[in-house]
Amino acid sequence: MAETLFLPQNASKEETYEALLPQIEALISGEVDLYANLANVAAALREAFGFFWVGFYLVKNEQLVLGPFQGPIACTRINFGKGVCGTAWKEAKTQLVPDVDAFPGHIACNSASKSEIVVPVFKGEEVAMVLDVDSDKLADFDKTDQRYLEELMGILGETLA
Ligand code: SME
Numbered sequence: 001m002a003e004t005l006f007l008p009q010n011a012s013k014e015e016t017y018e019a020l021l022p023q024i025e026a027l028i029s030g031e032v033d034l035y036a037n038l039a040n041v042a043a044a045l046r047e048a049f050g051f052f053w054v055g056f057y058l059v060k061n062e063q064l065v066l067g068p069f070q071g072p073i074a075c076t077r078i079n080f081g082k083g084v085c086g087t088a089w090k091e092a093k094t095q096l097v098p099d100v101d102a103f104p105g106h107i108a109c110n111s112a113s114k115s116e117i118v119v120p121v122f123k124g125e126e127v128a129m130v131l132d133v134d135s136d137k138l139a140d141f142d143k144t145d146q147r148y149l150e151e152l153m154g155i156l157g158e159t160l161a
Contacts, residue, residue, distance in 0.1 A: 007048055017148035020048050025155050034160070038129075039068035041156065045133070046070040052113065053134040057085050059127060064089060067129065074109040083107035088118040088130050094146055098139035110134070117141040121153045123160040 005023055008015050024044050028037040038056045045054045055069020057078060064078040064085055081090040083105055088095045097116045100106045106116075113134040120127045131153055135141065 005044055005047055013049075013144050014148075016048055017144070020044065021148065021152055021155070024152060028156065028159060035068060037156070037159065041131075041152070042068050042070045051133050052136045053110065053132070056121075056129050056131055058129040059089065064130065071134070072110050072112075075107055078107060084116050084118045085130050085132050088120050089127050092120055092122075092127050094119045094150060096141055096143075096146055098141075112136045114138045115140045117145055117149065119146070119149045119153045121160070122157045128157070128160055 008019050027040050031037055042055050053071030056067035057064035058067045066074055066076045078086045080086055084095045084097055084103055095118045097103045100116050115135045115138050117133050119131045121129045
């Protein structure tokens with residue numbers, strides 16, 4: 001298994017995702033342990049983009065429970081339909097939030113967080129977990145992040161089957 005990420009210098013966001021995704025796919029395809037893979041996915045995304053907070057919340061007994069992440073400490077449990085993460089779970093679809101203060105019910109784990117994207121990970125038809133990425137800048141995520149993070153979470157979801 002490669003233990004170093006190769007990332008293009010002075011690259012666009014698209015170029016960085018294009019370089020990163022195959023490397024993450026290779027990384028997780030060689031390991032069956034879910035938490036090891038989630039930890040490496042969070043670390044790889046943080047290393048590539050320097051995100052303020054990136055991590056997973058896993059569906060456990062009717063709640064989302066904090067899983068592997070990179071960044072400041074965070075809320076440990078989120079209820080169905082609550083916050084951006086609980087909404088992504090309930091609606092089973094990505095939430096792209098340019099201004100967290102404008103999102104009804106946003107859960108502020110850290111007051112520095114200004115914008116956020118949450119992408120569900122499916123096991124079959126069901127949401128099994130969500131990827132949450134936070135930025136300390138407003139409107140830091142766009143359709144490019146959504147497209148590539150959804151693709152990556154699709155790859156991750158296939159390992160859950
Ligand atoms: N802001 C999220 C909670 C998780 S933290 O940002 C890490 C939400 O509203 O669901």
